[in-house]
Amino acid sequence: MKWMAQRPATVVPALPATAATPVTALPPVCPPVGSVLSVRTSSPVLVGRDTELTTLVELVAERPSAVLLEGEAGMGKTRLVQELLRRPELAGTRVLTGSCQPLREPFPYGPVLEALRGVADFPIGPLSPVAGVLRPLLPEISDLLPPRPQPLTDPAAERHREFRAIRELLGACGPALLVIDDLHWADERTRDLLWFVLSRPPEQLGVVVTYRSEDLRTGGPLGVPYRPAEGVRAARVQLGPLDVPAVRMLASTILDAPRVAEEFAAKLHESTAGIPFVVEETLRALRGPAGSVEVDRATGHRLLDSLEVPVLLREAMTERMSTLSDTAVRVARSAAVLGVPAEISLIGALAGLRGRPLSTALAQALDAGVLREVTRDRYGFRHALAMKSVYDAISGPERQLLHARAMRALAASEPPPLVQLAGHAKSASRVGEWQRYAEAAADQAIELGETSLAIDALQAVLDGTTPTAADAGRMAEKLSRVALRGLRPDVTRTLEKVIAQHELSPVVRGTIRMNTGLLLVRKSGELSRGRAAVQKAIDELAGDPELAARGINLLAQPIDGTTPLSWHQHWMERAQEVYDQLDDPELRLALTADRIAGRAHIGDGSAWEEFERFKSDAGEVAVTVAERVQQARFWCNLADAGAWVGHLDRAAHILKDGLRIANCAGALFVTGNGQSTRARLDWLTGNWSGLAESAENLREKYRDLAAITSESALVLAGLACVRGEFDEAEKHLAATNLLNPEQGVMTVVLCAAGMLARVRLSAGDVPGACAAADHGMATARRKQIWVWAAELVPSAVDAYVHAGRLEDAERAIEDFAEGIAGRDAPAAAAGLAAAQAILLAAQGKHADAADRFTIVRELADAMPMPYLAHWARERGALSRLEAGDTSTALTELSAAADGYEALGAARDAGRCRHRLREHGAWAPSQRGRRGYGQQLSPREKEVAEMLAAGRTNREIANGLFLSPRTVEQHVANVLRKLGARSRTEVGRKTALNTYP
Structure with missing residues (x-):
């Protein structure tokens, strides 16, 4: 899964008025890890954006100050300001708020006058006669204002007097914070007024304005560049999208799920581009009236792929589309059909446009915020749901036509984008071409080691079409082979359907059934059914030892189930017999690997000697991807055996090499098993820091694979047992x-x-x-x-x-x-x-x-x-x-x-x-631990990093294997040593590396 790039949240100091009058401003701030907005209606609390919130508090707490808060639509600017206004640092500060509205003709000074209507709630200082010009503009507080002076004949002079009066009234409010929301919708007079106030603000005034940079009609939020006066604390704060961990936390909050699978969070991030509002709306739609949902890989992906665009998102995109010309609509729809950022020429080929009409239409779509330049000279949508909203509005016949055009245009590319071509052929109802492109895409992915891509392509075409028996058998055979390399036992349903629906040759049927059985034994509760399928396949492949060998080899492995060792020894003998008949080097390597690892597992010491001879004779050379996969499996399985029988150092060394080989070969199943062995080795050898979190992540990521989930549960049970959490330990066991x-x-x-x-x-x-x-x-x-x-x-x-x-x-x-x-x-x-x-x-x-x-x-x-x-x-x-x-x-x-x-x-x-x-023999150690003074100890640095990531004390205790009381002490020490007033400030301190 490729994650979309995250735009960082940064704080950019505003330019000083002159070189001699520098502005006090904060340095750039890195994005907080785990930045997330809570949208629980029962508790609307900001649980992320710690760095940005701390920045705002520090700026507005010392006045005069000005903050320009910038972010695209849905980034949470208004929500962040709401949290700012709740902070105790602003106690005693008069807050004046106003919002700009998307009106055709905005009222002059509208949001500022809206804010000033609130000054009547508190006493104000003395005002000069010039403030009387505000009586017609602020009749609600006319009793607080001096008499109105005679109007001036020059409109510009009168406007200047109004500006002075507003600045004076703001100054008379004492300690005050003026908040103007959505400045991008403001009229020019309002922007001129704000620039006037900010150019020389009252000493006790802080100003925060929020705006969308993409919707500004001029070059800056104030219409002209803002250069603050001497002594004014000013900064421009940019809100970026959430990263994957933050999206994961948000999903956990909204779905009421204690933990959310990493792959689901990555898919959700990809679908929403990490935009908080889009994430919220998507999760609300996912949850629906039935309450929480199970968000494992398969379920989560299926839900996200089939999700209807939330109403608010659809309405927002419909409104933007309504402002476009017919040609710009065609451009937007063509981009939606393409589905990925594309060059203008490709978009034009679908839209039937070229030259100036195409450039003009694209520019209009960009100006309206429908499309954006995702990368240089490639155009697409902000997020997948915006694209889906436009796509869903296209009629069925037009969609088919556009997909057919896309297929023709992309077929001429070199090299052809096979995955995209398969998708367009499917949507254009060109079944034969879909099958052809999908199989070609899978072949290419297999060659490149992109296992998941190959599985997805083959499974989709087998489930979505009715191929001939020959085509179905060939593709199912490929799917069954590549699924063994990946982590996808879910394909067994597809493979069993092919076996049941098509008349296949004994060899093809036996091969598919064999691989299906090999997949089933990995699934929880399917061991018996998987072994039965393998035995049946062995009979079907009786005349071909090359094809039957894998099944015989599987049944020879004794690690699963309660079947006595004597039963497996019968198959061990058959495995040795069939080995002598094999020519395929990959198969010979597979049987060698399992024979040696199996013997090591049951305590046969000669297995280790044979492994050393194998390495010496054959080295680590593996020519094909399949051989590299078997080599990785060999190393990792032998490491697993070593971990169980007690050769722990040897196991750790072999495992390191095995995981390296597995990663290079794209052997996902082997990698998962190796990581599971690594977790158990960490448990046995006392490397417990972060182990609970690692084991939990393994169990979530590989929840369909019984070997990994059970071993991870065992590690979690051991940790709970040592902590004295016996009920938790029994649950894991x-x-x-x-x-x-x-x-x-x-x-x-x-x-x-x-x-x-x-x-x-x-x-x-x-x-x-x-x-x-x-x-x-x-x-x-x-x-x-x-x-x-x-x-x-x-x-x-x-x-x-x-x-x-x-x-x-x-x-x-x-x-x-x-x-x-x-x-x-x-x-x-x-x-x-x-x-x-x-x-x-x-x-x-x-x-x-x-x-x-x-x-x-x-x-x-x-x-x-x-x-x-x-x-x-x-x-x-x-x-x-x-x-x-x-x-x-x-x-x-x-x-x-x-x-x-x-x-x-x-x-x-x-x-x-x-x-x-x-026995009266214990006294506290006089030597004590090493003193770190005001510096953080190594353990305190770990705690600080987890606090910055938004972890709770409970999560820190589990992740670092500490007691809750010990974590409380570490948290207190971190706050004291960093000079942080709250946990939320730790994120900024760690992001700036300011801790000692």
């Missing part, structure tokens, strides 16, 4: 397929069962912990791959000993020890030692238990798994206390507390400190 292991990723399911037992045990629910342990152990015994039970078995043993079920604890250890014997799995070895230590402690053998816990700590440090190491140190210390070795125990317990604290596990550190206090 429920999303791991723990209760439906037949459809789950077995490594995740077994780990989740162990984590659930630990959560319930920590909450004091021993029966619940035993139930989780029983479920997990039964699943492990059915699967018979014990190296994946490294988390499960110690937790199960802990639950059993708390319940007095020592025989069950002993049996769990025996099964586990037998299952991992001879396996290369450091995590399982640590898990076995931990389970044995727990049982020894329960049997009263505390010295032996302490020694065993020491072994666990050493194994954990070597992997490294710091949380497990600190846990083992703590439990070992408790055993030493029971054994009477108090001195060593307290030293170890103190070290465990320090380790927990450094990791961010405040709850566990507190538990250790409590034990130390019980």
